[in-house]
Amino acid sequence: MNKYPFKLTSFLLVIGLMLQLVTGVASAEPAKVSSDNDFQKPDQWKMIEPGAGGAFFAVGAGPTGIAVAAGDLSGPYISYDNGKSWETRGTEEGIIGHTHFSMVGFDPEDENSIFVGAEDMMYKSDDKGKTFYPILSEDWDPFKRTGTFKVVRDLKQGELGTKYKHPLQNVHDRWADVPFEDGGLLYFTALTFSKSNPNIAYAAAHGDWEGTDAIILKTTDRGETWSPVKAFINEYDQEGKLIKFNQDKRVQKIVVDHKNPDNVYILSQTDGFTGSRGAGRGPQNAIYKSTDGGVTWTLVSGDMLTYNITSTIPLYNNDGSAVYTVSSAGQAVATTRNSGSITEPRFVRNMLDIEMDPVDPNVLYVVKGARGSTSIPGNGVYKSTDGGATWKLLDSRIGAIKLKAVDNDPNKTIVRRIIFNGWEGTSEANTNPENRSYPQVWESTDAGETWTQVASPINFTFGGITHWYSSMSAYSKTIATSLADPDVYYWGDGQWVYMSDDGARNFRSAGSIVHHEDKDGKWYTTTGVSNVVSFTLKVSEADPNIVFIGNADIGMWRSLDNGRSWQHANEHGYIADWVYYGGQAQAIALDPERPNVVWAGLGGAYVEQLMIKSTDYGKLGTWKSSGTGLPKANTRGSQTGDALRGLSVDKTSPTNNRTLYVVANDIVFKSVDDGETWSESLNMRAVLGKTQYPYQSDYRADRQASTAVDHTNGNYVYAGGADGFFRSTDAGATWEQIGGDEFAGVQKIVISKQNPEHVYVAIGQVYDEDTWELISSPGLYRSSDRGEHWELILEDEFLRGFDVNPHDENIIMAGSSNVWMSGGTAESKGALLTVDGGKTWQQVNEGLSWPFVRDVEFNPHDPSQVFIVTPGTSHHVRYFDFSKYKVDELQAMQKLLDQYIASGEVNGPLVNQLRNSLEQAIHQFSKGSNKQAVKKMEDFLKHLNNAPQQKNVSSDAKEKLTKAAEELIISWSK
Numbered sequence: 001m002n003k004y005p006f007k008l009t010s011f012l013l014v015i016g017l018m019l020q021l022v023t024g025v026a027s028a029e030p031a032k033v034s035s036d037n038d039f040q041k042p043d044q045w046k047m048i049e050p051g052a053g054g055a056f057f058a059v060g061a062g063p064t065g066i067a068v069a070a071g072d073l074s075g076p077y078i079s080y081d082n083g084k085s086w087e088t089r090g091t092e093e094g095i096i097g098h099t100h101f102s103m104v105g106f107d108p109e110d111e112n113s114i115f116v117g118a119e120d121m122m123y124k125s126d127d128k129g130k131t132f133y134p135i136l137s138e139d140w141d142p143f144k145r146t147g148t149f150k151v152v153r154d155l156k157q158g159e160l161g162t163k164y165k166h167p168l169q170n171v172h173d174r175w176a177d178v179p180f181e182d183g184g185l186l187y188f189t190a191l192t193f194s195k196s197n198p199n200i201a202y203a204a205a206h207g208d209w210e211g212t213d214a215i216i217l218k219t220t221d222r223g224e225t226w227s228p229v230k231a232f233i234n235e236y237d238q239e240g241k242l243i244k245f246n247q248d249k250r251v252q253k254i255v256v257d258h259k260n261p262d263n264v265y266i267l268s269q270t271d272g273f274t275g276s277r278g279a280g281r282g283p284q285n286a287i288y289k290s291t292d293g294g295v296t297w298t299l300v301s302g303d304m305l306t307y308n309i310t311s312t313i314p315l316y317n318n319d320g321s322a323v324y325t326v327s328s329a330g331q332a333v334a335t336t337r338n339s340g341s342i343t344e345p346r347f348v349r350n351m352l353d354i355e356m357d358p359v360d361p362n363v364l365y366v367v368k369g370a371r372g373s374t375s376i377p378g379n380g381v382y383k384s385t386d387g388g389a390t391w392k393l394l395d396s397r398i399g400a401i402k403l404k405a406v407d408n409d410p411n412k413t414i415v416r417r418i419i420f421n422g423w424e425g426t427s428e429a430n431t432n433p434e435n436r437s438y439p440q441v442w443e444s445t446d447a448g449e450t451w452t453q454v455a456s457p458i459n460f461t462f463g464g465i466t467h468w469y470s471s472m473s474a475y476s477k478t479i480a481t482s483l484a485d486p487d488v489y490y491w492g493d494g495q496w497v498y499m500s501d502d503g504a505r506n507f508r509s510a511g512s513i514v515h516h517e518d519k520d521g522k523w524y525t526t527t528g529v530s531n532v533v534s535f536t537l538k539v540s541e542a543d544p545n546i547v548f549i550g551n552a553d554i555g556m557w558r559s560l561d562n563g564r565s566w567q568h569a570n571e572h573g574y575i576a577d578w579v580y581y582g583g584q585a586q587a588i589a590l591d592p593e594r595p596n597v598v599w600a601g602l603g604g605a606y607v608e609q610l611m612i613k614s615t616d617y618g619k620l621g622t623w624k625s626s627g628t629g630l631p632k633a634n635t636r637g638s639q640t641g642d643a644l645r646g647l648s649v650d651k652t653s654p655t656n657n658r659t660l661y662v663v664a665n666d667i668v669f670k671s672v673d674d675g676e677t678w679s680e681s682l683n684m685r686a687v688l689g690k691t692q693y694p695y696q697s698d699y700r701a702d703r704q705a706s707t708a709v710d711h712t713n714g715n716y717v718y719a720g721g722a723d724g725f726f727r728s729t730d731a732g733a734t735w736e737q738i739g740g741d742e743f744a745g746v747q748k749i750v751i752s753k754q755n756p757e758h759v760y761v762a763i764g765q766v767y768d769e770d771t772w773e774l775i776s777s778p779g780l781y782r783s784s785d786r787g788e789h790w791e792l793i794l795e796d797e798f799l800r801g802f803d804v805n806p807h808d809e810n811i812i813m814a815g816s817s818n819v820w821m822s823g824g825t826a827e828s829k830g831a832l833l834t835v836d837g838g839k840t841w842q843q844v845n846e847g848l849s850w851p852f853v854r855d856v857e858f859n860p861h862d863p864s865q866v867f868i869v870t871p872g873t874s875h876h877v878r879y880f881d882f883s884k885y886k887v888d889e890l891q892a893m894q895k896l897l898d899q900y901i902a903s904g905e906v907n908g909p910l911v912n913q914l915r916n917s918l919e920q921a922i923h924q925f926s927k928g929s930n931k932q933a934v935k936k937m938e939d940f941l942k943h944l945n946n947a948p949q950q951k952n953v954s955s956d957a958k959e960k961l962t963k964a965a966e967e968l969i970i971s972w973s974k
Contacts, residue, residue, distance in 0.1 A: 044847030045831070045868065045876040049549065050464040050524040050557050050566035051512020052532030052874050055272070056492030057473040058189075061482035062106035062114060066128055067490055069497045069510075070101035071531035073823045074850060074872030076116045078129040079529075083490065083499040083510040086528035088873055089116075090849030091826045094132040096155070097121055097168055099823030099850060099872060100209070102473065105191030106483055107222065109198050115223060117188025119209045120825075121167040124151045124223055135226065136164040140184045142207065145215055145231035149184075151224050168825055187211060189271075190477070192254040194261035198222060202229075202264055202294055204251035210273040212283040214249040216266070216294045229294040234332065245324045245332045250274050250283035252474035255354055257361040262293045263387075265300070265364075267354050269474040272494075285351045286320055287366060289388055300366075300388045302346030307377045312338040316348045346378055346391070353476045355401045357447075358486070360410040362387045365448065367417075369398035381417060383448050394448040399440075400479045402504070404486040406445075415444040416504050417451070418479055418489075433457040441504045455505055463496065463512025464524035464568060465554050465581055495553070497529050515565035520619060523565035530874040533821055535586040537857050537867050537875050542595035544861040548588050548618065549875055552821070555583030556600055558618040563867070563877055569600075571623035574612055576604025584609070587647040587662060592711075593655050599626060599675050601644030601662070607695045608641035611662070613675050629671075629678035630664050643695045646706040646721075650731075652714035661717060661732065663705035665695055668719045670732045681732040684723050688737075693722070701800070701820040702766045708749035712756045716786055720746025722766055727787045738787050741766075745776040747799065748855070753806040759783045761790075762799050762814070780814055782838065793838030798828040801855030807863040810837040811882055813844075815853030819871050826851050831868060835885045840892055842885060849873070889971065890922055893964055900957040908952035913943040914961075921968075930972045937969050 054073050061067040067079040069086070075095055077086040089095060095118070103117025114125040116132065123132040133153045140147035152164065160166045165184030186205035193201040203217045203226065216230040235244040249268040257263035270282040287300040299320030314334040315323040323335040350370045357363035362385060369379035380396040399419035406412040420439040429435045434457070441455035473492075482488035487503040490510070497510040515525040533552035540546035547559040548569070555570040555578070575583035587601035587609065598618045601609035611627030632640040642664040653659035653672075660671045661681070668682040685692060693703070705721035717728040719735070725743035726735045745766035752758035759782070766776040780794035780802055798818040805811035816828040830851030833844045845851055852871050859865035864879045887895065897914060900906040906914065921936035943949065944961055953961075 041847070042879075045845075045878045046847065047526055047528055047530060047874055048559075048563040048867075048877050049526045049530060049532070049534075049874040050554070050568065051509060051526045052530045052534075052551065052554050053465065053495040053497075053511060054531035054533070054553070054872070055473070055494050056497055056531065057100075057102040057271075058104040058117075058477050058480075059490040059492035059497065060104040060106060060480040061484060061488065061490055062111055063108055063483045064111040065482055065484040065488070066106075066111060066114065067482070067499075068104045068114060068116065068129065069490065069492050069529055070104050070116060071529075071872070072100045072102075073531050073533065073819075075099050075118075075823075076101050076104070076129070077497075077529040077531070078114075079510070079527075080128070082488070082501065083497075084527060086511070088528070088530075088849040089129065089132065091851060092845070092849050093130065094134070095123065095826075095849075096134055096160075098825050099819065103188040103191055103203075104480075105193070105201070105203070107198055108193050108195045108483055110222075113223065115191050115203075117191065117203070117205070119187045120185045122149070122186070122188050122191075122203065122205075122226075134167075136160075136167065137184050138164055140165045142183065142185075145228050145233060147227070149217070149226040186215065189250070189252050189474075190254045190266075192256050194256045195258040197261050200256075200261040200293075202254050202256060204254060204266065206250065211247075212250050212274060213247045214251045214266075214268065216251070218294055230290075230297060242326050242332055245322050247332075248284045248322050249286075250474075253354065253476040255356050258356070258358070259361050262291060263361065264290045264294050265354055265356070265388075266290075266297070267351060267474075267476050269351065269476055271474045284316070284320070284322065285349050287347055287351050287354055287388075288320070299345060300347055302382065302391045304343055305346040305378050306341060306343040308341045309337060309339060312336050313349075315342065316344055318345060320345065320348055347382075350376060350379075352398055353401045355403050357410050357413055358403055358405040359408055359413065360385075363410050363413075363447075364388055365394075365401050365403065365415060366391075367398050367401055381415075381448065394444075395442075395451055397442065397451075399442070400475060402479065402481050402486075402489065404503070411447050412445070413447045414503075415448045416454075417442045417444075418491075418504060420493075433460065439507070443504075454503075455507075459506045460498070461506070461508040462498075463509030464522075464557075464566065465495075465512070520567060523567050525565050526874070531872060532874050533871055534854065534869045534874050536588055536855055537869050538588045538590050539857055539859050539867065540590045540595055541592040541860045542590070544859055546590065546595055546617065547867070548590065548598060548600070549869075550585030550588050550600070551874075552584055552606070553582050556585035556588065556602055556618075558598075560617065563875070567620075569614075569618040569620060569623070571602065571612060571620060574602045574610045574623065574625075576608060578604050587644040589647040589649050589660065591658065592649060592651045599647060599649075599660065601642075601647065603641045603644075607643045609644035610641050611644060611675065611678070626675040627678065628676060630662075630669060631667070643703070645704060646719065648707045648709055650709040650714045650717075651711045652709075659709075659714065659731070661707040661709065661719065663707060663719065663721055666693055666705065666721050666723060668707065668726075668732070668735075682719060682726060682728075682735045684719070684721055684726065687735070688723055690723060702745055702764060704745075704747050704764065706746050706749045706761075708751050708759075710751055710756045710786075711753065716756070718749045718751070718759060718761070718787065720749060720761065722746075725761060725763075739790065741775040742777040743781075745778065748801045750802065750804050752804055752809045753860075754809050757784060757786050758809060759787055760802065760804055760812070762802050764799060765797060780812075780838070794832065794834070794841055796829065796832070800853065801869065803856040803858045803866075805858050805863050805882075806860050808882075811835050811863070812838060813856045813858070813866055813868070814841075815856050815868060817852040817854050817871055819852050820854075821871070823872060828852060831856075833880075833885060835882050836887070840887055844878075844880075844885075847878070848876070889968060890925070893918065893968060894922075896960065896964055900954075900961065905954035905957040906952065906961075908949070910943060910946075910949045910952040913949070914940060917943060925972065934969050934972050937965050937972070941965050 058070040069077045076089045079086045097120040100119045105115035107113035114129045122135040137147045137149045167184045188205045190204040207213045214232040217226040218229045232246045232249045252269040253267040255265040288297040324332045352367040354366045364384045381394045382391045399417035402416040404414040436457040442451045443454045479491045489500045491498040498507045499510045500507045511529040536550040557566040570583040589599045591597035603609040612623045613626035614622045616622035646663040650659035666685045669678040670681040671678045707719045710716035725738045728735045745764040747762040747764045750760045778797045781790045798816045800815045802814040814832040818828040830845040855869040857867045917940035921933045924932035
């Protein structure tokens with residue numbers, strides 16, 4: 001159980017917890033679930049989802065087959081069993097920076113040594129990826145690109161930004177007031193070790209996440225220290241005049257001669273972030289070679305190629321450098337042409353991949369071509385037998401190249417070409433793999449002379465969702481060969497991770513597997529690799545087996561076995577350009593008594609949701625439109641709809657004719673006919689004198705909304721959003737605002753199941769639309785009188801969702817997350833638990849690599865089961881024995897003091913004074929000497945209020961420690 005110094009609004013009392021197990025009434029339709037925790041590790045969160053996805057930027061496997069997939073939202077995922085199961089790695093395992101990872105590297109001999117690169121720094125693991133250590137610099141100069149980076153295994157608090165350059169400061173932030181900060185940020189994209197001398201390795205980095213100022217770093221001590229050997233930065237004369245434009249390279253792949261580590265090749269290639277950077281349209285796509293250990297580089301040019309051009313393209317000199325002019329502002333401007341013919345080196349643009357023969361390092365294979373375009377002549381696979389001096393065209397098809405040695409003879413080398421061409425989910429016909437054109441695998445068993453197709457789309461098993469196979473990263477990094485077996489490949493694309501262990505004859509999903517199959521079709525479950533933005537999770541009050549989840553991109557999924565397996569519910573016709581394979585779902589409501597009835601907002605984007613309803617457990621084919629009367633003013637381009645959030649059901653309304661509430665954009669709508677038609681109940685912005693918010697494709701955290709209806713009296717309805725919090729006492733006929741701007745930013749509203757007068761609301765950060773100053777007061781608030789008065793029970797600037805245990809409202813789980821729709825650096829606290837009604841809070845992040853929790857949902861039937869929604873790592877479940885989390889008065893006092901000491905809010909000589917007084921008080925109390933214990937606690941207060949010591953205690957620490965001590969004195973004096 002992690003500890004954190006929290007600000008508390010009152011202090012610690014002993015609370016007896018009475019946990020009641022209530023058996024829910026299960027429907028006849030869902031499969032019955034045993035009451036044991038057979039899919040749950042003890043005292044840890046377990047990922048439950050269908051096998052989700054997000055952009056993966058690098059993959060690979062080491063010398064014993066340990067695999068790593070680098071995701072953009074939730075860091076590196078590691079598999080120790082050939083891709084069958086995966087584990088996340090984050091702050092709990094030593095990652096101190098961003099969640100976005102873009103590089104994977106392995107020592108070719110030592111399985112313990114694994115390297116991963118993020119958008120700010122590189123890390124090394126010494127224990128097979130169980131823990132990671134940052135690689136930092138004390139002397140890095142971001143302008144000259146000089147300095148040394150080293151593995152830091154004993155990083156202490158406060159050393160970033162002082163002893164070590166702070167890697168989280170973007171030295172090339174073009175929008176900052178000071179455009180160049182003294183930071184150590186580097187965006188890593190490639191790393192390769194020498195096989196003949198594993199002391200030597202090369203890595204590629206860039207000044208920021210979309211930088212084209214490539215830097216080649218080198219190590220000669222197996223990755224312990226790194227120094228730049230080449231920086232592709234612009235060259236200036238003594239007067240500051242630009243004389244050579246070099247900042248047009250984005251190095252995605254490094255190939256090292258397996259006999260001579262001084263011979264190195266790099267591939268510069270466009271990725272998802274650099275399409276409009278550099279000289280012209282993105283970075284140069286070319287191959288360069290060094291024969292002196294990376295110090296100097298020459299273009300691998302092939303021969304000269306003449307061709308006609310019909311669109312605007314940048315021009316290059318014969319040495320590969322960009323042709324440019326200098327503007328009056330001193331900036332390099334690419335020279336371009338859009339017609340006529342040009343002559344240039346054959347390999348100066350559109351280079352897709354490079355591989356070195358595993359037997360003869362003088363034999364190279366490269367691929368030239370643009371995916372989806374054949375307009376430039378010269379596309380195809382080329383081979384060189386003289387280290388890149390001359391080349392032969394082998395085949396006109398393009399693809400990622402992979403090699404396998406045979407009999408130690410380069411003439412027998414097996415060459416495999418894996419071809420895919422992006423999205424094919426735009427028609428019903430393409431739901432059948434037999435009608436698809438891609439992916440394909442072609443193979444040559446004679447070193448590229450002849451080719452045979454060995455795999456087609458029918459050889460690819462995609463898992464629960466099949467809509468996408470493309471690369472958000474560079475093409476060359478999409479598919480990696482395991483160092484342990486040349487027939488094993490890992491494929492990370494713009495959405496998923498796949499693998500093959502039979503020489504690319506078949507690929508299967510490495511993230512989604514079939515759990516079981518029944519009359520409704522296949523049901524899927526995750527292997528542990530996720531990387532998805534998740535919105536919401538709902539458990540049925542009518543049947544605990546029924547769980548629905550809503551996500552970005554992969555849309556809505558249903559489970560009929562308490563989250564063990566999943567089937568997608570993305571109904572065709574309501575998901576816009578996702579067609580049959582995905583969507584966006586955030587608003588979901590399950591009928592509290594009819595297990596078969598579910599309502600949801602589903603669409604192609606967050607701001608174009610359509611209200612739909614199923615009366616058959618959410619099966620595909622059973623969803624119907626249920627949104628008559630809801631506004632449809634947004635026109636994103638693919639579907640007209642609304643930003644639907646905060647869908648709730650009035651439990652007191654007739655069972656077969658429910659009343660529901662939902663927020664469409666910032667307007668509360670009400671339905672009194674089971675969701676068929678809707679009418680406006682409250683325009684939150686209008687009553688506050690604000691114009692309509694321009695929802696376009698807005699995924700901001702502060703634009704959330706929620707509604708809740710009293711489960712005993714449907715007249716009491718609560719609603720809130722980005723602009724405020726409102727209450728109705730007449731079933732939505734009239735409304736009154738609660739709390740003013742401080743209660744802007746409503747994230748979620750929960751009414752206690754034990755006492756409906758107790759209402760809870762989570763408030764997030766909201767900034768003034770004109771001044772951008774914080775106007776809300778983030779935290780979790782509780783009212784004991786249906787909203788008349790409020791108390792803050794958890795102060796947290798990143799509070800998102802929460803839930804109150806339906807059988808004991810002293811038990812509350814809250815979710816804190818500073819990331820929302822994308823990744824970032826961890827600043828939040830994750831899962832927070834109180835068992836004493838908010839007096840004390842504890843972090844319960846065991847099993848979570850990142851402290852990001854977006855929402856919480858208790859099982860309404862089983863008070864020990866809790867579900868959470870985590871951005872990047874999807875949905876999790878955990879069973880709790882809440883009695884373990886009770887804290888007695890003395891333990892709490894010690895814990896509070898220790899937390900303030902650890903945070904530095906109590907420091908200097910005051911530390912020992914307070915500790916000594918508290919220890920003596922505890923000693924006296926344990927002997928039964930309450931009067932002496934009180935005296936020692938009074939000494940504690942004297943030290944705390946001693947004038948010379950006020951510089952050694954924060955005002956918050958003084959206030960909370962004083963209150964805690966006074967409560968102990970009162971308790972002991974009785």
